[in-house]
Amino acid sequence: MSILEMKVPSPGESITEVEIATWLVKDGDYVEKDQAIAEVDSDKATLELPAEASGIITLKAEEGDAVAVGQVVCLIDTSAAKPSGTAPVAEAPKAEEKKEEPKATPAVAPAQSATYATGSASPAAKKILEEKNIDAGSVQGTGKDGRVTKEDAINAVPSMGTPTGGPRGTERKKMSMLRRKVAERLVEAKNTTAMLTTFNEVNLTEVNKLRSEYKDAFKAKHGVSLGFMSFFTKAVTRALELFPDVNSMIDGQDQIKFDFADISIAVSGPKGLMVPVVRNAELLSFRGVEAEIKRLATRARDGQITVDEMTGGTFTITNGGVFGSMLSTPIINPPQSGILGMHNIIERPVAVNGQVVIAPMMYIALSYDHRIIDGRESVGFLVAVKEALENPMELLLNNDPKKALEL
Incomplete structure (x- = not known):
């Protein structure tokens, strides 16, 4: 086995370290000589790192790592043969088709008439909420079975227009x-x-x-x-x-x-x-x-x-x-x-x-x-x-x- 150590070349005077911005190949890939294998950032420019020889590559640094000029960032096994084309994958045997049994249709419960007992708010509470332009469904009821009472409606505060329920994700990304x-x-x-x-x-x-x-x-x-x-x-x-x-x-x-x-x-x-x-x-x-x-x-x-x-x-x-x-x-x-x-x-x-x-x-x-x-x-x-x-x-x-x- 013949292993070549690839070191970070100096991109210019006064530059002592660079950052691995992107690996353009994966660990274990076969690379050709002069193929671009990575993009590296210095404090002045982004440069491509070409492979110094052909072979199987082993990465020794992660994306985002700061590496010193002269540091080994990958190994290339120059004795490895270039892999031949991938053999066709054998088709998996088809599973025996099974006859599906007819599924039973679930019984539908009869619709229940809306009454004060089954409603979400009392008539008095609904009237108060309508005057306040508040949806009864947005008020947490304190009555039996969560029903909104008159007191709940009186205490309800209308929304001031602040949007709710929208995405509030954040992303942290390291600057180059x-x-x-x-x-x-x-x-x-x-x-x-x-x-x-x-x-x-x-x-x-x-x-x-x-x-x-x-x-x-x-x-x-x-x-x-x-x-x-x-x-x-x-x-x-x-x-x-x-x-x-x-x-x-x-x-x-x-x-x-x-x-x-x-x-x-x-x-x-x-x-x-x-x-x-x-x-x-x-x-x-x-x-x-x-x-x-x-x-x-x-x-x-x-x-x-x-x-x-x-x-x-x-x-x-x-x-x-x-x-x-x-x-x-x-x-x-x-x-x-x-x-x-x-x-x-x-x-x-x-x-x-x-x-x-x-x-x-x-x-x-x-x-x-x-x-x-x-x-x-x-x-x-x-x-x-x-x-x-x-x-x-x-x-x-x-x-x-x-x-x-x-x-």
């Missing part, structure tokens, strides 16, 4: 390691930063015009949609160049500024919130931004995202508008110092050049760490984002949309 880590980081951000949020609104008329005019040609050539995220990402990278304090973070008593923009994009995945990073977004074209966001979002939703793909961002964009959010105060993604919140687009009446027009409007929010970002920088940054989105032809496409969109 990823969800627990997200919770810790959110509390940490609230407790360790001087977080403040400033708001503005954006008229997306010009962005909508560009998307309507070029989206078909863009998708036909590049295979990805021309969405709002590329416009917002390019507007953010431009604003970060103008206000570099927003593209910085605190390390002890030092402020670290970045001359590149690694933009974290918040994505809602099956295991919770994930924030993959678009590296050097300031150097990417519209096509590059859309393609990279699509790639990372797909990997996050399929549970294939890696730790390296979610670390190292310098600024975050989150879009609550896809869920219908009108306004919010997004929480900073530490150790970053700023996060931009997008919201839903609503057609509203606004004043444009002295005229009231209906325009597609979006509220945007910037949450920032006031320890290193002052009001001038935060408000200026948000105004710069607004200006770029309201004048994208000049400020984002350099007055040459076909060249900028690579058409």
